[in-house]
Amino acid sequence: MTAGIALELRGVWKRFGRTEIIRGATLAVRAGERVAIIGPNGAGKSTLFNLVSGRLAPSAGEILLHGARIDGLAPHVIHRRGLARSFQVSNLFTRLSVFENLRCAVLWSLGYRYSLWRLLSGLHDANARATELMAMLRLERRRDVLAASLTYAEQRALEIGLAIASGAPVVLLDEPTAGMSLAETRRFVQLIREVTQGRTLLAVEHDMGVVFDLADRIAVLVHGEVIAFDTPEAVRANPRVQEAYLGTTLAGEAGR
Amino acid sequence: MSEPRPASPGFRFRPWNLGRWLVWGTYALVLLGAPLAFTSSLAQTLISQAGIAIIVCLSYNLLLGEGGMLSFGHAVYSGLGGFVAIHVLNLASAGALHWPVSLIPLAGGLAGLFFATLLGFVTTRRAGTTFAMITLGIGELVWSMSLMLPEFFGGEGGVTGDRVVGKAVLGVTFGPQVQVSLLIGAWCWACTAAMFAFTRTPLGRLLNAVRDNPERVAFIGFSPQRVRWIAFMVAGFFAGVAGGLAALNFEIVTAEVVGAPRSGAFLLFTFLGGTSAFFGPIIGGVLMVLGTVVLSQLTKAWPLYLGLAFLVMVMAAPGGIASLVLANLRLAAHGRLRAFGRLYAALAASGAAALAGASAMIEMVYHLELNQALGPMMRFGGLALDASHAPAWVGAAALLAAGGILFEVARRRFRVRWDEAQVDIGRVLARREAA
Numbered sequence: 001m002t003a004g005i006a007l008e009l010r011g012v013w014k015r016f017g018r019t020e021i022i023r024g025a026t027l028a029v030r031a032g033e034r035v036a037i038i039g040p041n042g043a044g045k046s047t048l049f050n051l052v053s054g055r056l057a058p059s060a061g062e063i064l065l066h067g068a069r070i071d072g073l074a075p076h077v078i079h080r081r082g083l084a085r086s087f088q089v090s091n092l093f094t095r096l097s098v099f100e101n102l103r104c105a106v107l108w109s110l111g112y113r114y115s116l117w118r119l120l121s122g123l124h125d126a127n128a129r130a131t132e133l134m135a136m137l138r139l140e141r142r143r144d145v146l147a148a149s150l151t152y153a154e155q156r157a158l159e160i161g162l163a164i165a166s167g168a169p170v171v172l173l174d175e176p177t178a179g180m181s182l183a184e185t186r187r188f189v190q191l192i193r194e195v196t197q198g199r200t201l202l203a204v205e206h207d208m209g210v211v212f213d214l215a216d217r218i219a220v221l222v223h224g225e226v227i228a229f230d231t232p233e234a235v236r237a238n239p240r241v242q243e244a245y246l247g248t249t250l251a252g253e254a255g256r
Numbered sequence: 257m258s259e260p261r262p263a264s265p266g267f268r269f270r271p272w273n274l275g276r277w278l279v280w281g282t283y284a285l286v287l288l289g290a291p292l293a294f295t296s297s298l299a300q301t302l303i304s305q306a307g308i309a310i311i312v313c314l315s316y317n318l319l320l321g322e323g324g325m326l327s328f329g330h331a332v333y334s335g336l337g338g339f340v341a342i343h344v345l346n347l348a349s350a351g352a353l354h355w356p357v358s359l360i361p362l363a364g365g366l367a368g369l370f371f372a373t374l375l376g377f378v379t380t381r382r383a384g385t386t387f388a389m390i391t392l393g394i395g396e397l398v399w400s401m402s403l404m405l406p407e408f409f410g411g412e413g414g415v416t417g418d419r420v421v422g423k424a425v426l427g428v429t430f431g432p433q434v435q436v437s438l439l440i441g442a443w444c445w446a447c448t449a450a451m452f453a454f455t456r457t458p459l460g461r462l463l464n465a466v467r468d469n470p471e472r473v474a475f476i477g478f479s480p481q482r483v484r485w486i487a488f489m490v491a492g493f494f495a496g497v498a499g500g501l502a503a504l505n506f507e508i509v510t511a512e513v514v515g516a517p518r519s520g521a522f523l524l525f526t527f528l529g530g531t532s533a534f535f536g537p538i539i540g541g542v543l544m545v546l547g548t549v550v551l552s553q554l555t556k557a558w559p560l561y562l563g564l565a566f567l568v569m570v571m572a573a574p575g576g577i578a579s580l581v582l583a584n585l586r587l588a589a590h591g592r593l594r595a596f597g598r599l600y601a602a603l604a605a606s607g608a609a610a611l612a613g614a615s616a617m618i619e620m621v622y623h624l625e626l627n628q629a630l631g632p633m634m635r636f637g638g639l640a641l642d643a644s645h646a647p648a649w650v651g652a653a654a655l656l657a658a659g660g661i662l663f664e665v666a667r668r669r670f671r672v673r674w675d676e677a678q679v680d681i682g683r684v685l686a687r688r689e690a691a
Binding site for chain 1: 453454456457458459460461462464465467468469471472473474475476477478479482483486490689
């Protein structure tokens with residue numbers, strides 16, 4: 001166990017039948033660091049997130065959160081240990097309002113369990129926290145709108161809101177800016193930076209502009225293996241990475 | 257009729273805020289005033305059964321509307337609650353147990369809670385279709401147990417009891433029906449308030465979240481199975497209370513109370529009343545009694561009419577009567593309801609004509625099939641019809657056709673106007689939000 005390491009993967013494998021999606025991925029993310037995970041389509045980025053967040057159990061290897069093993073635990077247990085995530089496709093409580101979505105997401109961290117004995121209106125800390133989150137996400141004016149009726153960009157903001165609501169120290173964002181316009185993306189990166197202040201962030205991201213803008217370090221995943229994990233400059237210069245991204249030049253995309 | 261849009265946030269049923277005293281006070285007044293005001297035996301029957309049906313439909317909607325759990329076996333919990341309640345009543349009668357009659361429904365509720373805890377552990381592991389299939393399986397299981405264990409279920413004759421136990425307390429023996437009706441009214445009010453409060457608790461809101469997206473609930477720290485399970489217990493408790501009240505009301509519990517037809521009725525009437533608003537099942541409960549008690553007195557074909565009503569509701573207004581009420585309240589709030597007065601009258605008149613024609617034919621078929629010994633003449637709404645001759649059939653068919661065509665014309669117009677009004681209101685709301 002290394003001090004200062006928030007999340008560590010040690011030789012993680014995931015097989016579906018005879019197909020190997022993740023092949024011995026190893027990664028150590030320092031506390032407070034912002035890490036972007038990049039890689040070609042089908043490299044296993046989303047699977048990696050699913051393994052870390054408990055949606056899937058690894059076939060082999062260890063995953064450690066703050067030095068304690070979490071591999072194979074149920075998602076809600078992993079969440080309680082301090083790891084939260086967002087999804088690539090918005091995954092909201094569609095028939096609840098923005099406020100209700102956020103209030104549900106803050107309940108556990110404020111100590112409320114499967115409580116039948118108190119009314120929501122009396123949970124002043126939960127209501128205040130949900131209101132505060134709405135302000136951070138710039139959704140105050142949409143307080144009572146059902147999540148299903150929000151615009152796409154608003155849904156993406158709420159999606160991240162649900163992930164950061166609990167205050168979990170480690171946050172996984174799965175393609176937070178996917179499908180957004182350039183202007184929206186720029187605003188959104190600023191938002192992500194604000195709301196993940198002081199936390200450990202892992203983000204899967206396709207937009208190289210966002211990656212180089214946001215990340216302290218970049219992990220490159222190819223065929224289920226981490227082939228490089230370094231600062232943006234070093235990754236850009238890495239010949240193996242350039243080879244994997246045959247046909248696209250990282251430097252070119254980053255400059256856009 | 258067009259599908260009503262979800263009500264605007266300004267028109268949610270929320271007596272917890274403004275006017276809560278008025279709403280809950282009126283509700284108590286109706287529940288306790290009705291048994292005192294209407295003393296005929298038919299009225300007492302209707303009122304007491306409606307109180308019970310309201311509790312059971314509300315409890316069912318905790319599963320269906322609040323939790324997205326389509327149960328085909330809710331009668332298991334109301335029924336087993338009823339059986340335990342009548343056994344507790346008999347133990348109290350025999351002096352073996354000191355349990356006041358007014359709290360017999362609590363015994364039913366605890367039994368419902370117990371069985372929901374036990375069986376719900378398996379049932380609520382999964383959601384969706386799997387959940388529905390498991391409830392169906394457990395319903396069949398308990399039904400077959402009722403035939404195998406006559407000591408508990410009383411065999412074909414059921415279990416009887418006597419609700420007059422011991423000396424009268426303050427003159428209340430629960431012998432007269434009106435006293436039972438009042439007891440049911442009081443329990444109905446308390447259960448409604450408790451279930452409404454439940455929907456305002458953290459667990460109640462998490463249950464909505466599980467309905468919308470169980471997977472995401474796990475990623476905010478809660479186990480969706482656990483949320484469903486606890487909600488299932490709560491619903492089982494209130495179903496058991498209703499079963500216990502029914503045991504007191506009828507002083508007999510037979511095996512059919514745990515059967516699939518009973519579970520089906522809970523689903524049907526909760527849906528008719530409306531699952532998306534809290535008060536929908538209250539309407540559903542009243543309809544259940546009107547449908548099964550009054551309609552079954554009027555015609556042998558009553559299940560056919562109920563089936564038709566269910567079909568029409570599923571297609572025209574899947575949100576049930578409650579959604580129609582809310583949609584019209586929304587129109588009224590924007591001053592648009594009056595414009596629909598004539599259209600509603602046209603729909604009602606043409607619909608009634610079509611229904612009269614259709615039901616005349618249905619009744620004639622039933623009369624010819626079931627009452628042959630009585631001859632072809634039958635009474636239908638004050639008319640004497642000869643079911644064996646053409647004129648009655650032609651007349652009924654003509655009425656159905658004319659009513660149907662006029663209804664369709666009115667419906668199309670209504671639809672256009674309705675959609676226009678909704679678009680206008682949407683614009684007004686959007687402008688208000690932007691301002």
